[in-house]
Amino acid sequence: MRDTRAMASTPADVKELPSAYEFVLDIPGLKYDDIKVQIEDENLLVITGERRRDDEKDKEDGKYNRIERWMGKFMRKFTLPDNANLDFITVVCRDGVLTVALEKLPLPEQKKPKTIEVKIA
Amino acid sequence: MRDTRAMASTPADVKELPSAYEFVLDIPGLKYDDIKVQIEDENLLVITGERRRDDEKDKEDGKYNRIERWMGKFMRKFTLPDNANLDFITVVCRDGVLTVALEKLPLPEQKKPKTIEVKIA
Numbered sequence: 001m002r003d004t005r006a007m008a009s010t011p012a013d014v015k016e017l018p019s020a021y022e023f024v025l026d027i028p029g030l031k032y033d034d035i036k037v038q039i040e041d042e043n044l045l046v047i048t049g050e051r052r053r054d055d056e057k058d059k060e061d062g063k064y065n066r067i068e069r070w071m072g073k074f075m076r077k078f079t080l081p082d083n084a085n086l087d088f089i090t091v092v093c094r095d096g097v098l099t100v101a102l103e104k105l106p107l108p109e110q111k112k113p114k115t116i117e118v119k120i121a
Numbered sequence: 122m123r124d125t126r127a128m129a130s131t132p133a134d135v136k137e138l139p140s141a142y143e144f145v146l147d148i149p150g151l152k153y154d155d156i157k158v159q160i161e162d163e164n165l166l167v168i169t170g171e172r173r174r175d176d177e178k179d180k181e182d183g184k185y186n187r188i189e190r191w192m193g194k195f196m197r198k199f200t201l202p203d204n205a206n207l208d209f210i211t212v213v214c215r216d217g218v219l220t221v222a223l224e225k226l227p228l229p230e231q232k233k234p235k236t237i238e239v240k241i242a
Contacts, residue, residue, distance in 0.1 A: 011189035011190045011191070012187065012189050012190070013185060013187060013188050013189060013190050014185065014186040014187040015183050015184070015185050015186065016183060016184055016185075016186055017182055017183040018182050018183075022183075024190065026147075026149040026150070026190050026217070027149065027217070028147040028148065028149040028216065028217035028218050029147070029216055029217065029218045030216065031216060061138055061139050062136050062137060062138040062139075062143075063136070063137050064134060064135065064136050064137075065135045065136065065137055066133065066134060066135040067134050068132035068133050068134060069132045069133070069134050069145065069147050070132070095149065095150055095151065095152060095216065095217050096147070096148070096149035096150065096216045096217015096218065097149050097150045097217065
């Protein structure tokens with residue numbers, strides 16, 4: 001699962017469960033509507049969003065004595081495993097944490113190894 | 122406003138408004154109950170909390186392919202300005218962002234400079 005970073009980034013965990021893959025991102029201050037989750041090229045999960053200081057109106061009155069929280073656009077890309085089911089994606093955004101889950105496709109039934117009878121001449 | 126870091130940290134902005142000081146911290150995944158806001162030594166704002174992966178139950182079944190999100194206890198300390206009113210503190214926790222605001226005390230009335238009449242002899 002290769003991850004290509006561009007623009008600003010935000011930390012992510014990637015978890016594999018028996019039945020699904022989970023991508024968990026910290027997005028403090030963002031809501032569901034601020035986030036875009038897309039599949040590109042059949043196997044690339046792309047998560048983008050933008051974080052703005054919600055105090056444009058305060059700019060005239062207030063001043064920052066310290067700024068550490070990152071703002072701006074961010075993007076994270078994850079190459080999905082072959083067995084990720086692109087038809088079953090759930091997106092949950094809660095308390096500044098985004099969780100994108102993709103169900104796993106059932107594995108193709110494995111062919112049983114063929115037993116070749118060996119006759120001893 | 123000196124800031125003493127200990128344990129893990131989390132980014133913070135400090136903003137001065139005409140009537141208040143605002144301390145804004147990223148705390149993705151945490152709720153109001155996970156955070157403790159205290160005043161120590163009359164002028165030290167201490168914000169502590171602990172972030173845990175909420176999947177203790179998954180540990181047996183799931184495995185992490187990538188871990189970037191920080192977990193554990195954190196603490197941030199801020200020395201408050203003299204005119205911060207410790208009796209008017211508001212704490213708001215929303216979408217993984219904590220905002221602690223302290224009203225400013227009114228400035229003591231400034232004495233007008235005394236005009237000394239100078240008589241020319």
